[in-house]
Amino acid sequence: MERRKILIATKTYPSISTKYRETVCTAGILLDDNENPQQWIRIYPIRFRQLDFDKRYPRWSIISAEIENNDKDYREESYRINDSSIEILRKIDTKKNWEERKSLVLPLEFKSLRDIKEKGKSVGIIKPQTIKKYYYEKTAREWNLKQQAILDQGDLFEPSVEIEKIPYRFGYEFLSRDGDNHRLSISDWEIQQLYRKCKNNSQAKTLKEREQEALEKVRQKLEDEFLAKKDLYFIVGNLKNHKNSFMIIGLFYPMLEKNNCPLNIFENSQGRKWKNLIF
Incomplete structure (x- = not known):
């Protein structure tokens, strides 16, 4: 193995693995000295929540x-990491509207x-030409039997770590710069955690009400805030067994610099019209 510097750009929500119980996919940028x-x-793979806290x-x-x-x-972009070597x-x-982050990420757009x-x-960052809409849809509420069996396996040497199943999928439908239309789901850990946090902190009495409150908070973030106020890019990656199937594994969102962008009118998921920028 070779010691290298890496910029951590995004992490996906933990997934269940037959071999590792749970894994996290990290996308980043390899840096020179x-x-x-x-x-x-x-x-990948990396059992992020089993790492020592300082790593x-x-x-x-x-x-x-x-x-x-x-x-x-x-x-070719896939690497293994020695967990114990992380510093x-x-x-x-x-600062300065993500100036340093932009200098490291956007040259590889x-x-x-x-x-x-x-x-x-199989991984990279793109800027959509037009974001047509944000969406969410229901998914399975529980892990399937095989996945649950993996989670139920005990380990004498490691503490049990629960992975909460998120029963919704969030995503964007957008038009790319070459004119292709895409509908990609978002696996960014930050967005999944936003849903979990809002649901768990809700004071609503029923689970349905807590979930609806959390869904609205996610919509406000991904639609009202990101589409209206952010210069939004997608970090995308494909699936190992389905190389042509991509998902949004991370969001890159400095503030819009309005003086440099033309305006357009969109209608959001609740039917309200608002001004947005053409990306």
Whole structure:
């Protein structure tokens, strides 16, 4: 393994694994010794919540760690990591409207999802031409029998960690710069955690009311705030067993610089019209 610097750009919500019980996929940018961006990478598998506290890297941190190409994954961006080697070097802040974050991320921007596929890549960042709408839809309320059996397996040497099943899927329908229409779900841990936090903190009496309150908070974030106030980009990644199926694994959202962007009119999911910017 080789020790390298990595910018942590996003983490996905934990998923259930037959081998590892739970795993998290981390997408980031491989940096050279001077912290110049080199390429997008994927760190997988990693049992993030089982890491020592001093190694649980926050989003937008630069870490140093021993990594190597994952020879069991055909995707060139996929790397394994030595958990015990992780060192958190520093956290990149949002000063000057994400100036430093932009300097590390946007040089590796792709034109579109089609561009990513044509270049044989499996992860990257894109800027949609037009976001047509935010959506959410119901999913299974419980883990399936196989998944639950994995969670129920005891381990004498590790504490049991519950993974809450989120019974909703959030996403965007958008038009890319090459004219293709896409409908991608969002697996960003931050968004799933927003739903969980709002539901668990709700003072409503019934589960249905708590969920509806949480759904509204997520809508306000992803629709009212992000579409109206943020210069929104999507960090996207594909599925190992379905290379042409992509999802939004992270959101990149500095504030809009309104003087440089033309206005357009959209209608949101509740039928209200508001001004937004063409992305």
